[in-house]
Amino acid sequence: GAGVSQTPSNKVTEKGKYVELRCDPISGHTALYWYRQSLGQGPEFLIYFQGTGAADDSGLPNDRFFAVRPEGSVSTLKIQRTERGDSAVYLCASSRTGGDTEAFFGQGTRLTVV
Amino acid sequence: AQKVTQAQTEISVVEKEDVTLDCVYETRDTTYYLFWYKQPPSGELVFLIRRNSFDEQNEISGRYSWNFQKSTSSFNFTITASQVVDSAVYFCALREGAQKLVFGQGTRLTINP
Numbered sequence: 001g002a003g004v005s006q007t008p009s010n011k012v013t014e015k016g017k018y019v020e021l022r023c024d025p026i027s028g029h030t031a032l033y034w035y036r037q038s039l040g041q042g043p044e045f046l047i048y049f050q051g052t053g054a055a056d057d058s059g060l061p062n063d064r065f066f067a068v069r070p071e072g073s074v075s076t077l078k079i080q081r082t083e084r085g086d087s088a089v090y091l092c093a094s095s096r097t098g099g100d101t102e103a104f105f106g107q108g109t110r111l112t113v114v
Numbered sequence: 115a116q117k118v119t120q121a122q123t124e125i126s127v128v129e130k131e132d133v134t135l136d137c138v139y140e141t142r143d144t145t146y147y148l149f150w151y152k153q154p155p156s157g158e159l160v161f162l163i164r165r166n167s168f169d170e171q172n173e174i175s176g177r178y179s180w181n182f183q184k185s186t187s188s189f190n191f192t193i194t195a196s197q198v199v200d201s202a203v204y205f206c207a208l209r210e211g212a213q214k215l216v217f218g219q220g221t222r223l224t225i226n227p
Binding site (some may be wrong): 028033035040041042043044045048050055056058059069089091093102104105107108109110 | 162207215
């Protein structure tokens with residue numbers, strides 16, 4: 001597609017449930033990033049993929065968070081046993097190769113845990 | 115550790131005024147990249163500029179200009195003759211050798227007609 005696509009745009013879930021957030025990067029982009037943005041804050045890094053592998057997952061807050069990119073294109077961010085503190089906008093970005101190339105962001109998925 | 119500080123939480127000006135958004139960064143690396151992004155109400159982060167640490171030339175793009183000063187670790191952004199469409203949250207960000215971006219907390223800019 002023309003840009004980074006994230007689905008769903010909004011997700012409301014009950015505390016304790018499992019959720020999956022999807023990111024479709026720009027075609028041909030090998031680098032993919034997940035960020036989390038809480039209200040009134042700047043985005044915070046979660047994980048970076050180069051191809052199929054997670055090159056840096058140092059931003060994942062705990063083991064309830066996991067992400068995959070099995071074919072080097074679409075990525076899924078998975079959150080187990082959701083907590084109210086997980087409520088935020090989850091942003092995905094992709095870039096052609098990583099490094100000093102520009103990262104293009106999607107519009108995000110707003111996750112609300114009630 | 116990397117850190118980006120945008121001390122101005124909110125700025126409100128009248129249309130056609132010039133406005134400067136401040137950004138101060140901390141890094142131990144000699145090679146790094148600085149960015150500005152715009153986040154309109156739709157939520158998508160829109161890339162505005164990337165600067166590497168070896169290029170201190172100021173840049174101008176239409177009504178936008180950026181002033182990079184390594185001596186003060188600052189990368190300020192000026193909008194000349196502001197317009198209502200410039201209203202958004204603006205983020206400054208830093209990247210060292212690793213791939214991740216470290217963002218400031220953002221400055222909410224409101225341009226009033």
